[in-house]
Amino acid sequence: MESLLNPQAITEILTTSLRLSVPLVFAALAGVLSERSGVFNIALEGKILAGAFGAAVGAFFMNDPYSGLVVGMLFGMLAGSILAVLGVTFGVNQIVTGIAINIFVLGITAFLSRIVFGAQANTLRLPGFKAFDFPGLSSIPIIGPVLFGQDLMVYLMFACVGLVYFFLYLTPWGLAVRAVGENPAAADSAGLSVPKLRYGCVIAAGALAALGGCYLVLAQVFLFSEHMSAGKGFIALAAVILGRWNPVGAMCACLLFGFFDALQLRLQFNYQEVPHQFFLMLPYLISILALVGLVGKPRPPSAVGRHYRREAK
Amino acid sequence: MTNYKLSLENISKSFGTLKANDQVTLDVRPGTVHAVLGENGAGKSTLMNILYGLYRPDEGRILVDGQAVAIDSPRAALAAGIGMVHQHFMLVGQLTVTENIVLGMKGQGLKLDLATHVRKISELSQSFGFEIDPEAEVMKLPIGMQQRVEILKLLYHNAEVLILDEPTSVLTPNETGPFFELLERLKSAGKTIIFITHKLDEVMTIADDVTVMQDGKVMASLPKSDTDPANLARIMVGREVLFQVKRSSHASGPVVLRLADVSASNTRGLTALDQVTLEVRAGEVFGIAGVDGNGQAELAETIAGLRPVDSGRIFLSDSDITQTSISDRADKLGIAYVPEDRHRDGIVLDESVAQNMILRTYDRAPFARFGFFNPGAIRDHAERLTSAFNVRMQSVDQEIRFLSGGNQQKVILARELEGEPKVLIVAQPTKGLDVGAIEFVQQQILVQRDRGVAVLYISTELEHLLDVCDRVGVLFSGKLMDTVDSSEATPERVGLLMAGVAA
């Protein structure tokens, strides 16, 4: 047991927690933004994957991580646009559209990755973002290395949380987005364009979720592998609910999940006599318990998932 | 060109085969109140939605200050100085008053300066004598307050022309007076007001000009001084309207519903009903008068079983039903309840008219057989009821959302009056209905009475109440002040009781 509680181990667990949370936080922010505008976003998983693939392609051809970031976000926005066109313009059921996008992205990225990377896919080492230390700050005991010894994308993530929060609660557009998600008819009547706002949010959400995928490729594994999103989009979806459609809340939910994931990795390592599946369960169990117990009754934006049309012919 | 503030020229609009507006022309003089009258489904809201840019007209044009303007969205309407308060309010309940008001305002910069808006809105609201907390969540405000928020919103956006779609149907009679004072003030501030209503006396009180519509067409447009209520009613309905239903005298039977010292609390936990004792007999219409919010809703809900009693007992033909469940009261004991907020509690907006007609009976023959719906029977049933109640619509398969406000009301009334209840509780059945429809609904209630139903008729509209009731009880702060026989119930006497002055 002492090996879990020494400062060194705590720092390691916390660092791992944060790093495991990053892709979730980006995706959860995307979920918050799009659901606040009234579009159900079950396609987060596909957008993470699209972002990961884009990041790999960009970094591979341009040989620098920033290009990876840009291409990854573009791919995510492309996936977002599909959801916007089908879900917002044509009123196709948003859950069906989301599932379709997930399946489509899974297939197309697996196919294209073979064409692009060919045989070297699994041995590739793409350029990426390296962790760096803030001199002085990173030597604060225990939390220093956790908060001040990370790579650029971790700080980008915190910045995005702040930005989404600022946007939603402190700008006129954020107010408009919240109104559209609660009562599109009222927003329409107030002179706002419901489709434009929803397009904006869904496409921006595509870019945000894609950043989660970029992180996987550019800061964690430095290559692209099939289905590397591995269900993170769905965990992010739960974090959106747990965080009550609030960007800061969603971030906390992701951090909670990341913490238990890191903890279970550590426990697996420390208690090898226990079947590892038992520990693997831990983060999921905790999030289910949190969803059931802690939050009371979460109330989603009233219009989420519902197509808005002004008049019927 | 003449100096009209606003002109609509030859506006037409069809929904499928239905011509909701047919070559409508309307001229509004600046600084006046222009009333638009018409039966349920005549096309008033459609016309106003066109003027406000929510619907596209098939043909016709709109002139503001003599200039043709293209109004293809609410944003364009607001830019042209036209604002609208809808029949069913367009507020985001989860946002605050201020947030609702500034929503959609242009030129706000990057950061929303709510504090300044809060200050300005509270100044504006005080200058009109509204007591509104600009930071209150809209959902938690009573409906009369929400209306003020809607009006403040138009004023804050500097609208010159205010379209008010049935604003008085959500107000209680004692709120109407102050509301008209407000309209006068707006008028003297130079605003032009289009005012939709079903109440002829309101037209005579507040309007300068009147336009009457029927079946999508303008039947007449004239200054108020050239007309009178009977004339307006004739133009509107196309026949003579009796302002009084024929009520035969009728012997009532044994006591069916009895409340003994019933007390109950409202949603906030305060006493809403205070030791109410009353009896309703078979074949009797018992009226509940009172200013809105004096316990009427709680009274209806305790009898229907939606609200528990704190003390006291409720009897149905001598058996104690105080603890009986809602569904047993409705299905087994025959207590029918038509709630006041029918738009919220009575219909499913996304479903068809026919489906809404069987909300209570969907699982029974002939609508369901072996667990499957029988579409033929459901349609026939809906067609029979809608034609009996003269519901205007394209077909019974149409989503109820697209019916006019008054026609939605009729669907629920038709459904609830159709069963064969022992006790019928109706709250505000005449709200939002045109004069013809009111007459019809009241007759239906009397038909139920003559069949031996015990009817509890709750209304804040005293005249309608005195028209149909055999006895009237007056609620004041949750207490039943007194019960008066209809032969002795003069508006003056009941009015005093409503104000809490015991006889």
Ligand SMILES: Nc1ncnc2c1ncn2[C@@H]1O[C@H](COP(=O)(O)OP(=O)(O)OP(=O)(O)O)[C@@H](O)[C@H]1O
């Ligand atoms: N979006 C729509 N789709 C289909 N039909 C519609 C739509 N809006 C209105 N209608 C139909 O047009 C007709 C006119 O409706 P409108 O709402 O203008 O009536 P109204 O005069 O405002 O009546 P009320 O007094 O009952 O409010 C009605 O028959 C209604 O069913």
Ligand SMILES: [Mg+2]
């Ligand atoms: Mg209407």
